Amino acid sequence: MQSSHRIILVDVVDPHVPLKQAEEELAELRALVKTFGGIDTMHVFQHRSKPSKDSFIGSGKLQEIYQTVHDEKVDIVILNAIVKPTQLFHIMKSLWPVNPDIEVWDRIDLILHIFEKHATSAESKLQIEIARMSHMGPRISGLGGTLFSRQTGGVGGRGQGETNTELMKRHWRGLIKKKQEELKKHASYRLLQLERRKEKGIKHIALVGYTNAGKTTLFNALTGKQKIMKDALFVTLDTTIGKAQLSRTGPLLTVSDTIGFIQQLPPSLIETFKSTLMEAIHADLILHVADVSDDKRDMKIEVVQSILSDIGAKDIPQIIVFTKADLLPEERWGEFAQLKARYAQFSPLFLSTTEKINVDALKRRIEERVR
Numbered sequence: 001m002q003s004s005h006r007i008i009l010v011d012v013v014d015p016h017v018p019l020k021q022a023e024e025e026l027a028e029l030r031a032l033v034k035t036f037g038g039i040d041t042m043h044v045f046q047h048r049s050k051p052s053k054d055s056f057i058g059s060g061k062l063q064e065i066y067q068t069v070h071d072e073k074v075d076i077v078i079l080n081a082i083v084k085p086t087q088l089f090h091i092m093k094s095l096w097p098v099n100p101d102i103e104v105w106d107r108i109d110l111i112l113h114i115f116e117k118h119a120t121s122a123e124s125k126l127q128i129e130i131a132r133m134s135h136m137g138p139r140i141s142g143l144g145g146t147l148f149s150r151q152t153g154g155v156g157g158r159g160q161g162e163t164n165t166e167l168m169k170r171h172w173r174g175l176i177k178k179k180q181e182e183l184k185k186h187a188s189y190r191l192l193q194l195e196r197r198k199e200k201g202i203k204h205i206a207l208v209g210y211t212n213a214g215k216t217t218l219f220n221a222l223t224g225k226q227k228i229m230k231d232a233l234f235v236t237l238d239t240t241i242g243k244a245q246l247s248r249t250g251p252l253l254t255v256s257d258t259i260g261f262i263q264q265l266p267p268s269l270i271e272t273f274k275s276t277l278m279e280a281i282h283a284d285l286i287l288h289v290a291d292v293s294d295d296k297r298d299m300k301i302e303v304v305q306s307i308l309s310d311i312g313a314k315d316i317p318q319i320i321v322f323t324k325a326d327l328l329p330e331e332r333w334g335e336f337a338q339l340k341a342r343y344a345q346f347s348p349l350f351l352s353t354t355e356k357i358n359v360d361a362l363k364r365r366i367e368e369r370v371r
């Protein structure tokens with residue numbers, strides 16, 4: 001995707017959702033769009049009502065969007081929600097007269113496009129492809145009546161009563177299954193490596209946390225590696241494992257850095273990423289990295305805990321590592337004590353990786369815990 005893309009955001013907010021929460025969610029969408037790159041135009045349509053059944057957004061709003069797409073030469077419309085494929089298709093169709101190449105994405109589409117930009121390994125590429133196919137699938141078959149009826153005309157002979165749409169769906173499901181089989185091979189290879197480490201008695205530490213919390217920065221500090229870190233969302237997609245010896249006489253450990261979490265991730269996406277998240281599921285200790293200076297810190301901690309519980313990692317010993325302590329302004333220092341009490345069961349620790357404050361204390365804590 002080039003940086004010349006012109007994007008508009010549409011936020012559909014349930015009337016029961018408090019305005020503040022809606023604003024926060026929109027801010028996150030904006031950060032995602034920024035990560036995706038290139039926003040020439042940014043109009044936000046806030047719509048505080050229940051989504052409409054056919055087109056998700058009401059016809060009046062759709063008319064407004066139509067006009068903006070025309071005036072601002074928009075190529076991508078992004079809805080801050082998880083939207084049914086048929087509804088996305090409906091919106092896209094109604095914008096065709098002003099831009100036949102218009103793309104209409106929901107939140108998942110946007111996340112998948114970002115993932116795609118950052119994926120480097122065969123495994124993560126495969127995971128994204130599966131997620132993309134599962135998410136797109138129904139939309140493709142939604143087109144069945146129009147486009148594919150012509151294209152699949154030649155397949156024929158596979159059962160008289162079967163419509164082209166059904167054929168297309170079956171073909172699609174078959175493709176997804178094949179990719180899933182391929183992914184399973186990666187997963188079993190990972191499992192084999194895990195078991196080998198276990199046999200050797202090497203303890204494994206997994207870094208997890210919300211996206212942009214500072215996981216990779218901490219990973220580099222613990223392992224001496226130099227992985228890319230950046231002030232953007234989903235910079236890391238692939239799981240990397242590094243060796244670490246945290247003190248002169250301490251044991252050799254392995255540490256893994258992996259994809260960050262985000263709110264409103266659909267379960268299917270988590271399921272797909274289970275292969276790379278396996279390191280977390282089988283860890284001896286989880287370091288839950290959270291940005292202490294972030295206003296949405298507590299909500300993000302909740303999101304991470306709930307995903308950990310989804311993937312079956314909730315009973316693994318966990319330390320909450322609050323990073324970026326250097327960014328917490330003095331008038332908020334009272335929060336240290338509050339957080340210490342609130343998350344006491346996760347023996348919280350406060351540090352700054354970039355300023356090298358308290359990183360040694362974390363190293364000592366890790367060694368105590370894995371002993």
Ligand SMILES: Nc1nc2c(ncn2[C@@H]2O[C@H](COP(=O)(O)OP(=O)(O)OP(=O)(O)O)[C@@H](O)[C@H]2O)c(=O)[nH]1
Nearest residue numbers: 212213214215216217229230234235236260324353
């Ligand atoms: N001031 C300050 N900045 C930090 C600290 N730790 C990380 N950062 C910055 O926070 C940003 C995000 O850091 P990353 O390590 O890439 O975060 P991540 O959790 O790996 O992010 P994703 O892989 O995108 O999910 C970078 O710009 C880091 O330089 C810290 O202790 N203090």
Ligand SMILES: [Mg+2]
Nearest residue numbers: 215216235236
């Ligand atoms: Mg990272």
